[in-house]
Amino acid sequence: MTEPVLRLEAVRKSFGGTLVLRDVDLEVAPHTVTALIGASGSGKSTLLRCVNLLEEIDDGAVFLDGDEITDPRTDADLVRRRIGVVFQAYNLFPHMTVLENVTLAPRRVHRAGKERARERALELLARLGLQDKADAYPDRLSGGQQQRVAIVRALAVEPRLLLLDEITAALDPELVGEVLAVVRDLKDQGMTMVIATHEMGFAREVADQVCFLDGGAVLERGTPEEVFGEPRRARTQAFLARVL
Ligand code: ADP
Ligand code: MG
Numbered sequence: 001m002t003e004p005v006l007r008l009e010a011v012r013k014s015f016g017g018t019l020v021l022r023d024v025d026l027e028v029a030p031h032t033v034t035a036l037i038g039a040s041g042s043g044k045s046t047l048l049r050c051v052n053l054l055e056e057i058d059d060g061a062v063f064l065d066g067d068e069i070t071d072p073r074t075d076a077d078l079v080r081r082r083i084g085v086v087f088q089a090y091n092l093f094p095h096m097t098v099l100e101n102v103t104l105a106p107r108r109v110h111r112a113g114k115e116r117a118r119e120r121a122l123e124l125l126a127r128l129g130l131q132d133k134a135d136a137y138p139d140r141l142s143g144g145q146q147q148r149v150a151i152v153r154a155l156a157v158e159p160r161l162l163l164l165d166e167i168t169a170a171l172d173p174e175l176v177g178e179v180l181a182v183v184r185d186l187k188d189q190g191m192t193m194v195i196a197t198h199e200m201g202f203a204r205e206v207a208d209q210v211c212f213l214d215g216g217a218v219l220e221r222g223t224p225e226e227v228f229g230e231p232r233r234a235r236t237q238a239f240l241a242r243v244l
Helices: 044-051 077-079 100-107 113-129 143-155 175-190 199-204 226-231 234-243
Strands: 006-015 019-030 033-037 059-064 083-086 161-165 193-196 209-214 215-221
Touching: 006 044, 006 193, 019 215, 019 234, 033 044, 033 199, 044 161, 059 100, 083 143, 083 215, 100 143, 113 215, 143 161, 143 175, 175 193, 175 199, 199 226, 209 226, 209 234, 215 234
Parallel strands: 033 193, 033 209, 083 161, 161 193
Antiparallel strands: 006 019, 006 059, 209 215
């Protein structure tokens, strides 16, 4: 079997005595999309933050391409160069143009030449339909455009893995589609992704693997057909009945 890009082994995390991730196991194969679904507070964001080393886990291990990144000797900055992250709030720097926002990390992190970073940024912006926005400031863009810039920024460091946390949750409904279309394209290009989402239709369409989190535990996992079509657990059924 090919080595998974990402592997979580019995990951446990608590905040002030409350267990938020309960022995989570997860494997993400190359060029696949994993959708994390579950009620608000079920631990989706915490799981993603543990993968990106924004939170320290209490027990278990996380492996990226076979390297144990939760080993205390790991250089977290090096790991974050291999993982792109996009959050619900796009967090673009308002005083920088789109191009400056996008080239900041590659220039700082990879010490890529200014020209190389610029070329790659323009290429990515064009791929996401933002070629004419390079010199615009974020406040001149729609929410959907800003979120697409945030995706370009995450891709600019050429990550091995992309983590997307509810990236359409803050968007007006009419802008959701253009952002989901970008995720679809990235999947077609073979990007490995883990997506926390409450867009169930999208998860069903785009995911290779769906994990239902409940109270910090992966209660059910399988193909979209399995989890959405024939959920085995009563709690999964109840959740889907509420959101579908
Ligand atoms: P989801 O993304 O599925 O909505 P979260 O991972 O954000 O869930 O939260 C899981 C649980 O962890 C919630 O009960 C939340 O209140 C708690 N939590 C998350 N982050 C923190 C934190 N920094 N400090 C304390 N509790 C937290
Ligand atoms: Mg969340």
